[in-house]
Amino acid sequence: MKTIFVTGIDTGVGKTAAAGLLAKHLLEKGEKVITLKIVETGAAGFSEDIKTHRNIMGIALTEEDQKGLTCPYLFSLPASPRLSANREGKSIDCNKILSSLHELQKNYSTVILEGAGGLFVPLNERELIVDFIQKNRFPVVLVSSPRLGSINHTLLSLEALKNRGIKIIGIVYNLAVEADPLIVEDTRKTIQDFYPKLPIVDLPDYKKNPLQTINFSEII
Structure with missing residues (x-):
C-alpha cells in the first residue's frame, strides 16, 4: 500500500x-488509486474538491465518496479547519481521518491525501497539518507556483519538512497562475538551485485542457 x-x-x-x-x-x-481530502472548508453537502478529483480522473463518484469516507470533515465557513469546525461546535479528530484512510486502503493500493491550505494550518487546538504528516510519516508532494512571494513560501515549506524529517518526493509547479514570464522562469530556477536533487514537475492549467495527462514518473 502506498500513501x-x-x-x-x-x-x-x-x-x-x-x-x-x-x-x-x-x-x-493500472494502479487502483483514490484520493482523500482530509478536511474541506467553504463547502456544504458534498466535497467540491473530491468532485474535481473525479472529473480530472475521468471517473464517476465512488461508493466511498458517497459514504463520506473520502472527505471525513466538511465545513461551510471558508476559514482554517480549526475555526470552521469550532463555529459548528465541532473539533477535528485526526483519528477519524486515519480511520477513513485505513478503510480506503482495504480496496485501493494507493491513497493520495490532499491537505487544506499550507503546512502550518491548524487542524484543532493541538495539531497542525505538518504534525499530522510527520506523525504518520507520509511522503509529501509540495505544490508551488510562480506568483510573487512563492520563492520565500516554497523554501520555508521545504525547510520545515526537512527539519521534521519528512520525506519530500518532489514539487509540482503550478503554471495556471498568471505571472510575468521572467518571474515564472526565475522562481522555478531558484527553487531548483537550492534543491537541485528534488524533481520539479510543471503543471499547466488543467482547466484549459481538462483531458491532459501529466507525466509524474519523476516523482512517483
Whole structure:
C-alpha cells in the first residue's frame, strides 16, 4: 500500500488539481488509486474538491465518496479547519481521518491525501497539518507556483519538512497562475538551485485542457 500527501505553500495554490492529476497518472498506469481530502472548508453537502478529483480522473463518484469516507470533515465557513469546525461546535479528530484512510486502503493500493491550505494550518487546538504528516510519516508532494512571494513560501515549506524529517518526493509547479514570464522562469530556477536533487514537475492549467495527462514518473 502506498500513501502520498499533497500539500501546498499556501491556500489556493493548486493542490486539488495536482492531487487529481497525480491520481489520473497512476490510474492510467493500472494502479487502483483514490484520493482523500482530509478536511474541506467553504463547502456544504458534498466535497467540491473530491468532485474535481473525479472529473480530472475521468471517473464517476465512488461508493466511498458517497459514504463520506473520502472527505471525513466538511465545513461551510471558508476559514482554517480549526475555526470552521469550532463555529459548528465541532473539533477535528485526526483519528477519524486515519480511520477513513485505513478503510480506503482495504480496496485501493494507493491513497493520495490532499491537505487544506499550507503546512502550518491548524487542524484543532493541538495539531497542525505538518504534525499530522510527520506523525504518520507520509511522503509529501509540495505544490508551488510562480506568483510573487512563492520563492520565500516554497523554501520555508521545504525547510520545515526537512527539519521534521519528512520525506519530500518532489514539487509540482503550478503554471495556471498568471505571472510575468521572467518571474515564472526565475522562481522555478531558484527553487531548483537550492534543491537541485528534488524533481520539479510543471503543471499547466488543467482547466484549459481538462483531458491532459501529466507525466509524474519523476516523482512517483
